[in-house]
Amino acid sequence: MELPVTIKDAAVGLRSHAFTSTELTGALLEKAHALNPTLGAVITFIEDGALSAAAQADADFASGTDHGPLQGIPLAVKDIIATADAPTTANGLVLDPAWGAGYDATVIEKLRAAGAVIAAKLVLNEFAIGQPDPDKPFPMPQNPWDLPRSASGSSSGTGIAVSAGLVLGGLGTDTGGSTRGPSSFNGITGLKQTFGRVSKWGCVPLGYSLDHINPMARTAYDCALMLQVMAGYDPKDPTTVDVPVPDYAAALTGDVKGLKIGVPTSYFLDGPDLDPETKASVLAAIDVLKGAGAQVTEITIPHLAEAKDANQIIMFSEAAAYHRPDLGSMFDTYGKFTSQSLARGILWSGADYVQAQRFRSYFKKVIQGVFEQHDLLITPTSPSPAPLRADMSPEKNLTARSFTGIWNLTGLPALALPTGLSSGSLPLSMQIVGKPFDEATVLRAGDAYQRLTAHHMNIPPIAASMAV
Amino acid sequence: MTEPTDTETTVRALLNAAGMTTLTDEQVQIFVRAYPTLRTAADRLYAVPEVRYEQPAVIFSAR
Numbered sequence: 001m002e003l004p005v006t007i008k009d010a011a012v013g014l015r016s017h018a019f020t021s022t023e024l025t026g027a028l029l030e031k032a033h034a035l036n037p038t039l040g041a042v043i044t045f046i047e048d049g050a051l052s053a054a055a056q057a058d059a060d061f062a063s064g065t066d067h068g069p070l071q072g073i074p075l076a077v078k079d080i081i082a083t084a085d086a087p088t089t090a091n092g093l094v095l096d097p098a099w100g101a102g103y104d105a106t107v108i109e110k111l112r113a114a115g116a117v118i119a120a121k122l123v124l125n126e127f128a129i130g131q132p133d134p135d136k137p138f139p140m141p142q143n144p145w146d147l148p149r150s151a152s153g154s155s156s157g158t159g160i161a162v163s164a165g166l167v168l169g170g171l172g173t174d175t176g177g178s179t180r181g182p183s184s185f186n187g188i189t190g191l192k193q194t195f196g197r198v199s200k201w202g203c204v205p206l207g208y209s210l211d212h213i214n215p216m217a218r219t220a221y222d223c224a225l226m227l228q229v230m231a232g233y234d235p236k237d238p239t240t241v242d243v244p245v246p247d248y249a250a251a252l253t254g255d256v257k258g259l260k261i262g263v264p265t266s267y268f269l270d271g272p273d274l275d276p277e278t279k280a281s282v283l284a285a286i287d288v289l290k291g292a293g294a295q296v297t298e299i300t301i302p303h304l305a306e307a308k309d310a311n312q313i314i315m316f317s318e319a320a321a322y323h324r325p326d327l328g329s330m331f332d333t334y335g336k337f338t339s340q341s342l343a344r345g346i347l348w349s350g351a352d353y354v355q356a357q358r359f360r361s362y363f364k365k366v367i368q369g370v371f372e373q374h375d376l377l378i379t380p381t382s383p384s385p386a387p388l389r390a391d392m393s394p395e396k397n398l399t400a401r402s403f404t405g406i407w408n409l410t411g412l413p414a415l416a417l418p419t420g421l422s423s424g425s426l427p428l429s430m431q432i433v434g435k436p437f438d439e440a441t442v443l444r445a446g447d448a449y450q451r452l453t454a455h456h457m458n459i460p461p462i463a464a465s466m467a468v
Numbered sequence: 469m470t471e472p473t474d475t476e477t478t479v480r481a482l483l484n485a486a487g488m489t490t491l492t493d494e495q496v497q498i499f500v501r502a503y504p505t506l507r508t509a510a511d512r513l514y515a516v517p518e519v520r521y522e523q524p525a526v527i528f529s530a531r
Contacts, residue, residue, distance in 0.1 A: 209525070306516055309509035320486075328487025331495075340498055346486040347479065347503055352510040357524035359513045364525070398505050 001027055005459065007168045007222040011069040014061065021061075021072030025054040025117050028074050032120065032166035035463065038147070040139035041160040042076070042120045049085040050074065050119040057115050069225045069249075071115030076167040078155050079121040080128055081105045081213060082202040090204050091138050092126040093333050094326050105202020106234045107171065107213050114229040119167055122157030126338040128173055128206040129154060129319065131392060133335030143185060144460035145426055149386040152181035158216045159186035164463035169217035169226055175207045175315050177404025179214040180416035180431060184381035187418045187427030187458055189446065190216040191223045192404075194437045195411030196241035198227070199234030205322055207315035209239075209357075210408040219456050220417060220446030224248035227439060243437050251440035252447040257293030259445060261286070262374035267304040268403055275384035281419040281428040282380045288452050289378075289445065299377075301370060304406060307363050311405035313348055313356040320345025340394045360409055367410050376445055377433040379403050381416040385426035403431060413439045415446045418455040427458070476500045 001019055004010040013019055019027075029047060036042045057072035077083055080090045082100030089095060108118065123141050125131060131153065132140050141156035143149040144164045151160050155172030159182025162170050172179035174192040183190030192212050200211050215226030228249065233242040263269070263286060269279055290296045320327070323342045331339050370377070380403055407414040414433045422428055434442035450456050479500045483491060513519065 303516060306512050309512055313510060313513070324486055328489070331488060331490060343483070343486075343488060343499065344502065344506060346488070347482050347499060347506050348510055352513075354524045354526070355510065355513045355519070357526045358522040359516060359519050360525040362516070362519045362522045395502070398502055 003027055003031070003165060004168070005165055005457065006218050007069065007073050007225050008219070010073055010168055014072045021054040021057040021117060022051065024072065025050050025074045025119060028167060029119060032161070035164055035166060036139070038142065038462070039144055039160050039164055040141045041123055041157040041164070041166060043079050043089060043091065043123055043138060043157070044086045044121040046083070046086045046118055046120055050117050053112070053117040057117065060115065067113070067115035068229070070111065070229055072117060073169065074117045074119045074167050075111065076120040076122050076158065076161050076170040077108065077118060078124050078158050078170070078172050080124055080173060080204045081108065081171055083108050083118060083121065086121050088121070088204070090127050091124045092136065092335060092338065094330055095204065099204070100202070103202065106199035106236060107230050108202065110229050120161070122161055122170060124157055125154035126335045127204065127323070127342070128175060128178055130335060130338035130341040131394065132156070133337055136335050143386050144462050145187065145386070148388055148390070149426070150185060150389050150392060152185040152386065154178040155182045155216065159183060159188060162186070162188045162216050162218060163460055165459065169215060169222055172214045172216045173203060173206070174212045174214050174408065175210045176311055176408055177402060179212070179216055180381050180404045180414060183216060183416040184429035185386040185427065187460070188216060189219055189223055189415065189417045189456060190214060191227060191439065191443070192407065192414045193227060193231070193439050194413045196239050197437065197439065198230045199232070199237040199240050201234055201236040205318070207318040209318065210311065210315055212408070219450055220415060220443050221249065221252055221450070223415070224252060224443045224447070246440050248440055248443055251444050253444060254448050254451050256289055256445055256448045259294040259376060259441070260374045261289060261294050261296045262299040262370060262377045263296060264301045264304070264377060264379060265298050266300050267401070268379040271383065271401060273383045273401060274380070277422045278380050278382070278384055278428050282378065282430045285419040285430045285449060286378055288449055292448060292452060297374070299370065299374070302366065303363065306359060307406045307409055308402045310356040310359045310363070311402070311409040313352055314360070314409070316342070316345035317348055317353040318345070337394050364410055367412070371435050375434070375441055379431050379433070381429035381431040385422050385424070385428055407433055412436060413442045415442050417446050417449065418458065420455050421458060475503050479503050
């Protein structure tokens with residue numbers, strides 16, 4: 001059986017009887033079992049639940065019941081989001097096993113109601129922060145493009161699983177870049193939607209005012225299909241906003257004529273850490289959109305380095321408040337890189353946190369001014385492709401620039417998508433940022449780019465060579 | 469902007485106040501090394517003149 005690589009293609013295949021959901025789910029589970037010892041993406045396989053859901057999807061198709069494009073589609077979930085039929089570990093030994101037991105997060109309820117098949121709980125950086133710790137009893141995530149390299153984080157398992165085709169889509173979370181970083185390093189598409197667009201209820205928090213649960217898939221179109229189901233006001237999550245959910249797929253017309261795109265050059269396209277091939281691929285991607293009729297302008301945004309600092313102070317302060325009791329009594333039960341990261345929040349004062357939130361109010365106005373003149377912004381997602389894991393450390397992370405956290409600070413939608421492969425065959429990525437609750441325009445630009453290019457269809461050789 | 473005269477004393481006091489009293493010296497030194505960078509990041513935000521009279525993005529509504 002030739003496995004589809006996108007949700008869109010799988011949806012067509014299910015409805016044309018090329019395969020059943022049971023066959024598709026079984027085949028992907030078989031592939032995931034075969035590759036997981038090498039790739040380290042899956043913590044828990046939800047075999048029985050997945051096959052039961054797949055059988056239900058098949059029965060529904062047979063009876064003429066069609067819940068939409070996600071019916072019968074195998075997806076997987078970052079193991080920080082509650083699922084009723086599998087434990088939630090946050091990739092560590094600290095989280096109370098009773099947390100998340102026996103119920104689904106709101107997004108999981110919605111995906112199941114849409115007929116999706118939840119097939120696995122995926123590896124992450126513990127509690128969505130830090131780096132993988134080889135001393136803890138969890139799989140070590142390996143980049144499928146080059147195993148010694150980082151799969152980024154914290155949604156590393158989702159990035160790996162989608163890239164290697166173990167599932168057709170998955171959920172990540174993003175507080176400072178944790179969906180977009182793995183999308184970048186693993187060569188897939190990931191959307192951090194507007195803060196408040198999707199319910200966070202049922203997700204272990206990292207930064208209360210920065211967290212998002214996000215769709216990750218191979219294409220912008222697939223992300224649109226997932227967001228369609230996930231989006232919407234949830235009375236259980238006070239951060240959600242009661243804004244109508246548009247038809248995201250219908251917005252994907254392929255047309256970018258007249259779209260005004262700003263390219264902030266200072267901070268994003270300069271600096272000694274910016275890989276030349278990353279820069280070249282993003283500029284080439286912008287040229288593709290320009291050739292399709294978009295209007296491109298170079299712009300300058302002030303205080304971007306301070307925006308990164310503000311995001312970090314808010315994130316770690318909010319995380320430290322949540323983790324303080326456990327950091328005191330179980331410091332060494334955390335992974336060593338996790339505790340090092342979380343405890344940073346203890347070292348700032350309450351006034352520092354408020355100052356970061358004051359900067360946030362100011363910076364929001366700066367960005368609003370930028371978007372009065374532009375529809376979208378484009379930047380690289382990461383300064384470079386995936387580094388070797390051996391070269392990474394929390395100390396280096398502390399001073400490294402971030403191209404992603406700035407959009408958590410401002411709560412804006414930001415889509416990471418592949419722009420090609422480096423000379424070393426590592427994925428490169430750009431980030432498209434839009435106005436609040438204008439995911440439709442962000443996804444339209446991403447989809448238009450993917451209609452004109454094929455980088456999103458690159459499959460890592462380790463997965464491409466595997467026949468099922 | 470304050471410049472701590474003894475970073476390690478400051479860091480140990482903050483960690484102890486948060487209940488993290490069982491850390492080894494090696495673990496404490498990780499935070500001692502990081503502290504100047506963390507402090508600089510926060511101090512930089514106080515130095516942005518446009519923020520001086522700004523409201524924080526944490527306004528509580530009693531409704």
